[in-house]
């Protein structure tokens with residue numbers, strides 16, 4: 001487990017960390033999620049010892065490491081732009097931490113083979129970093145960080161510089177890797193989809209403070225406040241309630257909408273709306289709508305449903321919440 005207690009960090013008059021306390025359970029994959037400048041990297045770097053705190057305490061596996069230098073904290077660290085040794089092969093890069101610790105040659109060879117297999121770079125051991133793709137280089141970085149059996153793995157936007165498709169693949173891969181090696185991992189990201197996808201816990205940061213910590217489902221369905229709600233995904237106001245756009249069902253027939261809605265106790269009701277725009281987003285379609293009240297909102301439906309509904313600008317539809325649990329409840333009791 002990692003604990004950070006009452007961490008404060010100022011840069012001149014700017015407060016980067018404002019009394020932050022968080023616990024990161026052993027073996028978890030926890031994301032630090034927040035907009036640019038919210039203090040995610042500062043918090044991660046404080047855990048790593050790359051940044052000194054003005055006040056506060058950091059413990060790793062029960063040990064107070066607040067005053068310890070990074071090399072004595074038992075951490076592995078991967079940055080967005082990984083600084084590989086250009087003149088060394090993949091194999092030597094991964095072996096680096098073990099070689100400087102003077103581990104026996106046979107042990108290093110075995111360990112590096114295992115790690116290269118885990119990160120899927122078996123065939124690449126004799127290549128140089130310049131001969132790898134960006135995604136392969138980041139996987140090599142992870143293998144190198146894991147080589148010394150760190151107590152915790154700290155990842156600062158490790159896939160940030162890669163294109164969307166590679167990022168998505170590496171995310172899935174990171175999740176599988178974590179399930180295999182179970183090392184306590186902290187991942188900094190500003191991408192809510194990435195956090196929801198890979199982590200089992202998310203700490204949402206905003207202006208140097210933690211707004212909420214919890215599992216992805218709780219944060220998504222029961223945000224502690226408007227900030228968390230908006231940052232975790234888009235929301236639509238239906239009647240006087242909040243729902244996610246993909247939890248809105250559209251119907252052309254008012255009677256059908258009313259009959260279905262009657263089965264959803266406490267629902268926002270059926271809202272009559274005019275289609276303003278239909279936007280294709282690959283598999284999904286975003287339907288931008290204007291209600292009778294003048295309120296604008298968007299529904300996200302499948303291509304199939306959009307096709308069946310034959311939606312066109314200017315037409316009238318009836319919107320309702322898909323089910324009771326699709327109404328988002330802000331729960332201030334979950335705030336930090």
Ligand SMILES: Nc1ncnc2c1ncn2[C@@H]1O[C@H](COP(=O)(O)OP(=O)(O)OP(=O)(O)O)[C@@H](O)[C@H]1O
Pocket residue numbers: 011014016034035036037038039040041042043190
């Ligand atoms: N060495 C520094 N000197 C002065 N200000 C700094 C320094 N490092 C960070 N900051 C400021 O502290 C704030 C938090 O920075 P931090 O890098 O922790 O944010 P972040 O949430 O990781 O953002 P990003 O996603 O953009 O990296 C920012 O406003 C940044 O400008």
